[in-house]
Amino acid sequence: GSVNAAAVAGLLVIAMAAAAVFTGEISLRTPLTAVWTVFLGTFAFCIMSGRDPASGIESLLKFGSLASFYLLVYNYSFADRKNARYFLKAIVFSSVIPMIAGVYQFATGTGNTFTPGLNRISGTFVHPNPFAYYLMVVISACVILLYQKSVSGPGAAAVWAVLCIALAELFLTYTRGAWIGAAFTAALTFLRLKDRRKGRWLLLAVIFLAPLIPAVVSRFTGITSTRMEESSLTTRFYIWRNMLAVSVESPLIGHGPGTFGIFARRTIGWLIEAHNEYLRLFFETGLIGLTVYILLVSCALSGMRSGRGGSGNMILVLAPGLFFSFLIMGAFDNIIDNLVSQWYLWAIIAIAQVERRPVREGACRQQVLLPEGGQ
Incomplete structure (x- = not known):
């Protein structure tokens, strides 16, 4: 196989992190450095014993870039708490071009029409599903910035605009997994809020309005069908059942990173x-x-564990629920391959972990996300 654009982008992130470590600009001392090292080492070992080293290296570069992105954001946020706010703003405003593409696809009917009767927007992504997962992270960053009052004036208005458009476009992707994940994240966040009154009416509105939207109902009515052409869940069960039988042939170290698609084509005739x-x-x-x-x-x-209500800090309230939702969605979709979404997700994880630690050794604990203009 050939190394694709995502792997090249991953390599650039790895190079940035390596250069920063080499020059002493950042440290390897983070809560996850050791376990990331073990995971990447295990992955590399499996590549050496696998069937397709080229695809394995491509996958290793993707995971390595996630570790590197986490390392960079953690260190820069820990060194200067204002950087966390800048990272979140970058996540929010980098979504403008993908969302403009989504608006265009909706207005012109040029989205993904593979599902009969639906125009599923995908922004600048190749498929609606990864765009939906990306929007989940963007929405989360918007909520954190607004709740913490980390933006004000025109900046706050711009974040509100991005939030509203992102919510609308999340619906227009018609991605059931992302809808469920977003609802789950919202529910967990609501339950962990110290002041639940702020989110109560929005949550109730979502719960009561969702069943009334025909498009939502139609996206879920056929999921229980036993016909693969009518139910993506039935198709998934077919894939899992057949491929699980192959996976037990090498249960300890597997068949090698990047080989699932190759074996799927041999086993069930689909790449x-x-x-x-x-x-x-x-x-x-x-x-x-x-x-x-x-x-x-x-x-x-x-x-990211915090006390009850995350001490009123939205990132400590929201980030665990967002990450847990992605872990659940990973049981039904190809989540890890969505490189940009994963970068941003691990950035939020890094900022949340920094929030639980002092800004410097021996200093008292302070919030990373100060209001706009905070010192």
Whole structure:
């Protein structure tokens, strides 16, 4: 296989992090450095014993870029708490071009029409699903900035505009997994808020209005069908059942990173990915790789743990729910391949973990996300 644009972008992020470490600009001391190192080392070992080293290296570059992005954001946010606000603003306003593309697709009917009767917008992404997951992260960044009053005046108005458009476009992707994930994130965030009155009416509105929207109902009515052409869930079960039987042939170290699609074409006649990150990791890296990945995400969640209500800090309230939603959605879709969404997700994880630590050794704990103009 050839190294694609995502792998090249990942390599650039890795190079940036390596240069920053080499020059002493950032440190390797983060809550997840050790477990990221173990995971990447396990991944590299599985590549050496795998069937397709080129595809494996491409996957390794993607994971390596996630670790590097996390490392960069963590260090720069820890060094100067204002940087966290800048990173979140960058996530929000970098969405302008993809969302303009989404507006154009909606207005002209040029979105994804593979699903009969639907014009599913995909922005600048190749498919509506990754665009929907990307919008989830953008929406989360907007909520954090607005709740923490980290933007004001025209900046706040711009963030509100991005938030409203992103919510509308999330609906117009018609991505069921992202709808469920967004609702789950909102519910967890609402339950962890110290002052639940601020989110109560919005949550109730979503709950009561959703069943009344015909498009929402139609997207879920056919999911229980036993016909693969009518139900993507039935198709997924077919893939999982057949590929799980192949995965147990090499249960410890798997068949090698990047090989799921190759074996799927041989086994079921489709060049298709797993639509289940845990099955794919088990298939490609075995029980060893899957176990280390579960350890990684567990440590990431633990590193964002806060007291009741996250001390009123929205990033500590929202980030764990957002990450947990992505972990759930990963059981039904190809989440990790959405590189930009994953970069931004791990950036939010890094900022949340910084929030739980002092700004400098021996200093008292302070919020990273100060109001606009805060020192």
